[in-house]
Amino acid sequence: MHNPNLTTVETDVVIIGAGASGLFCAMTAGKRGRKVLVLDHANKAGKKILMSGGGRCNFTNYDIENRHYLSQNPHFCKSALSRYLNWDFIGLVNQHGIAYQEKDNGQLFCENSANDILQMLLNECEQNHVKISLKTQINQITAQADNQGFHITTDKMTVTCQSLVIATGGLSIPTMGATGFGYQVAEQFGHTIVPTSAGLVxxxxxxxxxxxxxxxxxxxxxxxxxxxxxxxxxxxxxxxxxxxxxxxxxxxxxxxxxxxxxxxxxxxxxxxxxxxxxxxxxxxxxxxxxxxxxxxxxxxxxxxxxxxxxxxxxxxxxxxxxxxxxxxxxxxxxxxxxxxxxxEGYRTAEITRGGVDTSHISSKTMQSQLQPNLYFIGEVLDVTGWLGGYNFQWAWASGFVAGEVV
Missing domain, CATH: 2.40.30.10 (Translation factors)
Incomplete structure (x- = not known):
C-alpha cells in the first residue's frame, strides 16, 4: 500500500542490513560515487560485530582458503575471496590505526574492542556519504517495470533505487534481531533456500x-x-x-x-x-x-x-x-x-548454515541471475565459514565485490 504521507527518496543503491557485509558494501559503493542508503530494523548498526569474538571481533584470519567454507557449491566463494584478501582488510585496519593481535591458528582480534572495527566501517561510510536509516521496518519490495530498479516501502519513507542489496544475515542470535527476512526476499524473486540450521554451536x-x-x-x-x-x-x-x-x-x-x-x-x-x-x-x-x-x-x-x-x-x-x-x-x-x-540452536549459534542457494547467484558480483540489479551478500547466502574470522572475511569479500558493481 502506498501511503501518500511518506516522503519519497531516490537513491542509486539500497542495502538492507547494517551488519558487516552491508556496511562494507555501502562504503565500497560510496567510494565509487554511488548514492547509498542502508536500511535496518535494529536500533544500532553492527550489533553482531560488537558481540563477536567475546567483544574483541575476530575480524579475519592469516590463513584464508576456500576449504574453510561450506556450501552446496564449494567453489562459489573462491572468486570473491581471491579479489578481496584478508591482507586488504588488514591494510584497512592498519590505515585506521587499530591495534590487533594474533591468537591461535591465525585468528586476528582487536586489542581493545570490537567497537574499533564498527567505528572504522561507520567512518568509512560517513566519508563516502552513505546514509544509514535505523529502526526502519520494510513493508514491501517491488521490482519496477523493465528492470529499472526497485520500489521499497518502509514505515518511514518510500524509496526508489537502481540496485538492491540484501545483507540481512542469517537466523543466529535472534536476541540481536536476526530474522529470516532475506530468505523471504530471495523467494519472492524466485530463488530457492538451502535448508538452514544453527552452525558453530x-x-x-x-x-x-x-x-x-x-x-x-x-x-x-x-x-x-x-x-x-x-x-x-x-x-x-x-x-x-x-x-x-x-x-x-x-x-x-x-x-x-x-x-x-x-x-x-x-x-x-x-x-x-x-x-x-x-x-x-x-x-x-x-x-x-x-x-x-x-x-x-x-x-x-x-x-x-x-x-x-x-x-x-x-x-x-x-x-x-x-x-x-x-x-x-x-x-x-x-x-x-x-x-x-x-x-543449543540459533540462540547461541555464531552462524547459520544454509541460506540462499548460490546456483542462481553470480560468484563474481553476487548479482541474482533471476532478477537484474538484485544482490545477496554475507551470511544470507549458502556460504558458512569455520570459526576463526572466516565468516567476517566472507562478509568483507562478498560486500566488496558487490560494492564494486552496484
Missing amino acids: PFTFTDKLGEAFKTLAGTSLDIIAFNDKASFALPILFTHRGLSGPACLQLSNYWQMGEPIFINLFAQQNMADFLLKHKKSHPKQLIRTVIHNNFDLPKKLVNTLQNFIFDKFSDIELANIKDETLQNIGKTLNAWQLKPSGT
Whole structure:
C-alpha cells in the first residue's frame, strides 16, 4: 500500500542490513560515487560485530582458503575471496590505526574492542556519504517495470533505487534481531533456500552422559573431535548442557541431527598399545590408575570414562584383562562415540548454515541471475565459514565485490 504521507527518496543503491557485509558494501559503493542508503530494523548498526569474538571481533584470519567454507557449491566463494584478501582488510585496519593481535591458528582480534572495527566501517561510510536509516521496518519490495530498479516501502519513507542489496544475515542470535527476512526476499524473486540450521554451536546431551558432563562443567582440554566428514584438533569445553569449545563448534558445521560424533581425549597416544604395554610393566594396576598417572586429566573425567567405557573392568587388574579387551577399550578411548541430543540452536549459534542457494547467484558480483540489479551478500547466502574470522572475511569479500558493481 502506498501511503501518500511518506516522503519519497531516490537513491542509486539500497542495502538492507547494517551488519558487516552491508556496511562494507555501502562504503565500497560510496567510494565509487554511488548514492547509498542502508536500511535496518535494529536500533544500532553492527550489533553482531560488537558481540563477536567475546567483544574483541575476530575480524579475519592469516590463513584464508576456500576449504574453510561450506556450501552446496564449494567453489562459489573462491572468486570473491581471491579479489578481496584478508591482507586488504588488514591494510584497512592498519590505515585506521587499530591495534590487533594474533591468537591461535591465525585468528586476528582487536586489542581493545570490537567497537574499533564498527567505528572504522561507520567512518568509512560517513566519508563516502552513505546514509544509514535505523529502526526502519520494510513493508514491501517491488521490482519496477523493465528492470529499472526497485520500489521499497518502509514505515518511514518510500524509496526508489537502481540496485538492491540484501545483507540481512542469517537466523543466529535472534536476541540481536536476526530474522529470516532475506530468505523471504530471495523467494519472492524466485530463488530457492538451502535448508538452514544453527552452525558453530555447542552440542547438548540430555541423557546420562549429559548428567556426567554437568559435573565436569568448566573443564577444558585439548582433544580431537571428529566424524566421517571432518576432524579438529582443538580445545573442548564441558558445559552444563553438553560440549562446547572450538573443537565442538567447528564440528557442529559438519553434523546433522541423529549422527554420532567422536572424541579422542588422548590425541598423542595410541591407547590400545599403551594399555598392553602397561599390562606388561605394571600388571597389578587398574585402567583408571594408568590413565590417572600418565595423563593430565581431571579425576572426575577419568571416572566418567570408567563409567561409560570400562565399567565392567573398573576393579580388575590389567593382568586379568584379556589383550583383545584392552585393545578394544584403548580404541574406544581414542574414538569415544557420543550421540548429541541436539545443539543449543540459533540462540547461541555464531552462524547459520544454509541460506540462499548460490546456483542462481553470480560468484563474481553476487548479482541474482533471476532478477537484474538484485544482490545477496554475507551470511544470507549458502556460504558458512569455520570459526576463526572466516565468516567476517566472507562478509568483507562478498560486500566488496558487490560494492564494486552496484
